[in-house]
Amino acid sequence: MDSDSDDEYWGTYQRLPQETTRLPFSSFSSQGVSQSLDFSWNDPCGSAKLSAGSIGSTPSIFSQETVELEPGALISVGSRCFELHDLLGVGSFGSVWCATCHTSGATVALKEILSLNKESMEAAKLEAQRLHALHDVIQDRSGCAALPNLLAAATATYGNGYRTVMVMEQIPGEPLRQALEGGQLLVPRGDPMAQAVYFASEMLRQLAMVMHPLSKRFLHRDANSQNILVQASSGQYHFGLIDFGLAVDAMSWSCGGWRGYGASGDGRFWTTSSWMLFTSGPEALDSACEDLQSEYTLRTDLHSVGLSALQALVVLSEDADWLNNHGEVAMESLRNLREAWKQYWCYASSCWERVLDAFNRDARGAIKMQLRQELVHETFAAHFTKLHECLLQVRSSLYASKECRGGKLGDRCLALRVVEALLHMISTGRRWTDGCGAWEQVLELMCETSQTWTGHVLFFPQSGLACASFILLAEVRSTARKNVWLLWMRCYA
């Protein structure tokens, strides 16, 4: 039986990891909360303490000390009481419920994490602390993807282990992966390609607005289409980012702390370097080229969000007949991109299945060795390079395309910005142009609003028949930080 202590766990892991195996409720003793462990933080505004406390600390309203989570159950966290409704979702680490606060009437998400040992209980508490820290990271949230602010949290002993409960803001919507599978994201009579481009642009814009400030403080390490929530309403989209259970401090991570952690999250969204670390350990990255190490320390979130956006773009524009009927170069290149994505997804999914299967059989070492021998990281790198080539083709064809606003690609400028952002985000493992401003660059691209004015300046030469007409194109690009005037002169004689 293998036991790699630095392995971390991910959303699609079929069997719950040992550290966080749910304890059967029937085995709870009535003294389950006898040694409650409270933790609380100072309110970021300095006004009040968060209402963290022990579960069951106001037992008078309950008939039992240890409340089983089910619809209708009342649970007290700190000074507030919450009534549970439906299960919002179940992950590898916990179950999340929709609940209402009895005091404020607010609808919240209540996450329960059961841990068998102190170490994993500490990890659960860390997740709550990180959620709390999100308060400070982003002050102005207008237009941003939503983040689940922490409202209350508590840990208590529970049977032979611990139970941590986190109450956070409920983010509307459903995981992007499910939403894409559900096929209800686009409005029925709209142009699918234009809508897909708009969807991807909004997703990247809203997420970059939170990831840019967030990346200075944390690395999320599991930012993929399962943890990106989306709410669609009449062609408008609101995104959210959840699950900070695997997040780490950005500063200590980049100063070498990464060596102490295994690859985390869903392997289908990993970088080449994550696969290398997973199969061969941190030493392999130490001796690999500098670019791969930088990729691993700086770009994993960027890459996984980029792949998720590409996934959305591909799935939402998936209307084979519609695409096949168009011979335009742009459509051709989009078709190639779609094909490259399908091949990538097929390969990544089969690798990931093998990993999950091996983990479920406690054969971690064996699968790592097999994948190492197969040089999977090189195959992943080849897929990412192919995706890049296809994106570059799409970009060139968009530049060459005569279609502009209202054309089949919707707003061509918007499509170009999405493609530029994806080229920047999806990493091939090779050096990129501007590492420090990684998210900043996406933010600038996606928050850019551009308007074009066209003026005609006619010059009539004194002699001869020639008449030259100059067309002056002036474009104002207001990016997140600056306004840039771009002027072009075109000469028609």
Ligand SMILES: Nc1ncnc2c1ncn2[C@@H]1O[C@H](COP(=O)(O)OP(=O)(O)OP(=O)(O)O)[C@@H](O)[C@H]1O
């Ligand atoms: N704040 C929230 N608002 C709305 N829904 C939420 C929220 N937090 C979690 N959920 C729902 O609960 C599900 C599981 O939550 P979460 O991803 O935090 O659990 P986890 O055990 O850490 O999962 P994972 O296996 O991905 O690590 C999510 O996929 C989502 O559907």
